[in-house]
Amino acid sequence: MQPFIEVKDVVKQYDGHLALDHVSLNVPRGCIYGLLGPNGAGKTSLIRIINQITHPDEGEVLLDGRPMTEDDVIHLGYLPEERGLYKKMKVGEHIVYIGRLKGMTKADAVAAMHEWLERFDLTEWRDKKVEALSKGMQQKVQFINTVIHRPQLLIFDEPFSGFDPVNADQLKVEILRLRDEGATILFSTHNMESVEEICEQISLINHARVVLEGNVDEIRHSHKQNIIAVGIEGKMPLAPDEALYTIVPAPADSRETYVKLADGVSARDVIQRLNERYTLTGFHEILPSMHDIFVNTVKAQSHE
Amino acid sequence: MNKLKLIIAREYMTTVARKSFIFTTLLVPVIMILCMGLPALIAYYNQSGGDVETVAVIDASGRYGTAIHDTEQYHFVVMSADTIADPYKFYNSSDKSLAAIVMIPRDIDSTAQATVFSESTINVTLKSHINNALSDTISQTRLLSYGVPNLQEMVDKANVDVDLKSVKWSESGRETESSTEMAMVLGMVLSLLTYTFVLMYGAMIMNGVIEEKTNRIVEVIVSSCKPFELMMGKIIGVALVGLTQLAIWGVIMGVLSLVLGSIFGADVMAGGQAQAGMQAMQEMGDSVDMAGILKAVMSINYPMIITNFIIYFVGGYLLYAALFAAFGSAVDQAADASQFTTPIILIMIVALYAGIACIENPNGPMAVWCSIIPFTSPVVMMVRLPYDVPFWQIALSVVLLYATACAVVWIAGRIYRTGILLYGKKTSFKEILRWIK
Missing domain, CATH: 3.40.190.10 (Periplasmic binding protein-like II)
Incomplete structure (x- = not known):
């Protein structure tokens, strides 16, 4: 299938510092795509290139198979990490202004503004100045600014930072809804929990390069370390068995024991053995979290 | 084009709706009238009230x-x-x-x-x-x-005050009466107007740019339009704000002085002025005939001066506004901007003083050069205009001014494009030069 966004071999240099070093990635249509990486890895540079704010020194960005131009920005919605609004503008006017800048007619922008304000319970704030709103409400207004013109591609830079859990959930619901309506979503974040929860694919960028790309489940499976959580009845601790497994530290809140299988040992062998000695209440494989994969990959890179 | 219009409209509407704008717009003329009228009033009450x-x-x-x-x-x-x-x-x-x-x-x-x-x-x-x-x-x-x-009669007759009329030949050789004083005042007023407008609204542009940059709205906007459009939108929007403010000031001051004049009567003003130290006025009062002044006022070539004023005003404003916008984009906060604005203000002050000096000798070498150099010409040429500047000088100066303005706007656009997205760095002139490339 034709990727919706295709970044091909993009190189970008700032003042002798290489921000992007032959970066390529494919974002399928209708996908929620995570763009991960430590600070300064080059995520913002890449986003700015996709946004047409800056241009790559080499390489190109294709939208639906054809080179992207500045006119395509009306199909884009961008929520920067640093939130910015005109503080002196009224909420409604602000949303309509951004919508019209993105090419909407005034009537369309006004209609969409009403719809979105209602969805986020902000209707009564429509004629208030932005500066009168709480921080959380301002972020909702900024989110509406991003999606008002129904862009085909949405770029969110740390969308959940600064949101309380209730509002973060509401935002998540809206993001998934936009995806279901056909939008492709590019997500730049450090928040690995949200990556596991909503991203289907990711790219991990470190030191200006893509170091890991693919489907989230596949990545987690390919990074598994044969660790199994075992739950047993009674207070008797699990005895070590060097031939089959070693006990590894489990998270503090877990009531299960984590074991790492010895080389060449299958989970089946372990179940069989344990079943003979204990009453098993649980037995499941632990996949590495995206957090661990992220940290390990980045660390491994910096040791190279 | 459509986006530019939107940006201009937003810039204009939000600035005009600001409380601080409404406040200054209404208050400044009142203060000015008070400043001008107060000495007259005080003198009036001093005289008749005691x-x-x-x-x-x-x-x-x-x-x-x-x-x-x-x-x-x-x-x-x-x-x-x-x-x-x-x-x-x-x-x-x-x-x-x-x-x-x-x-x-x-x-x-x-x-x-x-x-x-x-x-x-x-x-x-x-x-x-x-x-x-x-x-x-x-x-x-x-x-x-x-x-x-x-x-006694002989002496009275011998006491003569010469009424020296200056007569200027028009191109067809017809005599027109001119008044150097009137020309001088008009030139100075136009020159000051350009100077004040550029500095006042230039600063407004710069602060607007810095504000957009610091609250990061600029990232959203430039992902919707070209940075150049945003910059030009701001420059034009602020110019419209400035013109609106000037127009309102003109109207308010006109109305206020009419109202005050009719309340206190013309003699208050006249008496007040005389009292305020200009005793010479009274003596002059007899010799200056009003018809003569009126004639001199009428003799000034208004269409020429007004057309040129608009041309120079627009060119000068563009030139300096673009500089202010570019420098605003290069800093993170208003306090850091002074290293860039100081040179601009110095140039403007030089222009103003050159303009004042030109009154003495409007066709001297300094006047000629300063009215041709683009950075000083908008201010200096205003002073020279009433004195019939040769056409080639005006043409050269206008061409130079607009060529420079276009170049500066283009350069400013490049600085702006880089500057607005760059944070946390103290920018130097050297660095800015690199952005232009």
Whole structure:
């Protein structure tokens, strides 16, 4: 299938510092795509290139198979990490202004503004100045600014930072809804929990390069370390068995024991053995979290 | 184009709706009228509101006492010198109610000396009033003493104040009356207008750019339009704001001065001005004929001056506004901007002083050069314009100004494009030069 966004071999240099070093990635249509990486890895540079704010020194960005131009920005919605609004503008006017800048007619922008304000319970704030709103409400207004013109591609830079859990959930619901309506979503974040929860694919960028790309489940499976959580009845601790497994530290809140299988040992062998000695209440494989994969990959890179 | 219009409209609407804008727009003309009207009002009340004071004139000559006539402030009472020997004793015996005592000696005809006594410092107005009255009478007496018939009339006729009219030939050789004073005032007003406008609204542009940059809205906007559009939108929007403000000020000040004028009457203003130190005005008042002034005002070539003013005003504004926008984009906060704005302001001040100096010699080499160099020409040319600048100079200067303005706008666009997205760095001139490349 034709990727919706295709970044091909993009190189970008700032003042002798290489921000992007032959970066390529494919974002399928209708996908929620995570763009991960430590600070300064080059995520913002890449986003700015996709946004047409800056241009790559080499390489190109294709939208639906054809080179992207500045006119395509009306199909884009961008929520920067640093939130910015005109503080002196009224909420409604602000949303309509951004919508019209993105090419909407005034009537369309006004209609969409009403719809979105209602969805986020902000209707009564429509004629208030932005500066009168709480921080959380301002972020909702900024989110509406991003999606008002129904862009085909949405770029969110740390969308959940600064949101309380209730509002973060509401935002998540809206993001998934936009995806279901056909939008492709590019997500730049450090928040690995949200990556596991909503991203289907990711790219991990470190030191200006893509170091890991693919489907989230596949990545987690390919990074598994044969660790199994075992739950047993009674207070008797699990005895070590060097031939089959070693006990590894489990998270503090877990009531299960984590074991790492010895080389060449299958989970089946372990179940069989344990079943003979204990009453098993649980037995499941632990996949590495995206957090661990992220940290390990980045660390491994910096040791190279 | 559509986006540019939107940006201009937003810039205009939000600035005009600001409380601070409404406040300044309404308050400045009131303050200005107060500043101009207050001295006049004070003088007016000083003059007519106070009690009339009595001045005793002790006249030993017997002829001069009656020459001093009462004024609105002072009433003069002539006393015989025979009854009063010591003015101080007389002053004390009068319960100190006298404002002053004038002593006119017997031999005033020859000595031309008199004395005023008072316990407090003697008012300048009172002093000059007495002086004038006595001097006039003494000259008349002396003229009479020569015994020449009709000498007084002859002297009056000989006293001439030349009314020097300056006449300028128009191209067809027709004579038109011109007034250098009027031309000078007009040139200076236009020049100051350009200077103030550029600095005031240039700063407004810069602060707007810095504000957009610091609250990061700029990232959202430039992902919807070109940075250049945003910059130009701001420059044009602020220009419209400035013109609106000027128009409102013009209207308010016009209405206020009409209203105040009709309430207090024209004599308040006139009297006030004269009182405020311009006594010469009164003397001039007779010789300046209003018809002449009107003629001079009419003789100025308004269409030429106004057209040129608009051309220079727009060009100069564009030139400086683009610089302000570019420098605003290069800094993170207003406080850091001074290293960039100081040179701009210095150039403007140089231009203003060059303009003032040009009044002395509007066709001298400095005037000519400064009115051709683009950075000073918008201010300096305004001063020269009423003095008929050769066409080639205007043409050269306008072409240079617009070429420079376009170049500066283009360069500013490049600086702006890089600057607005760059944070947390102290930017130097050197770095900015690299962005242009």
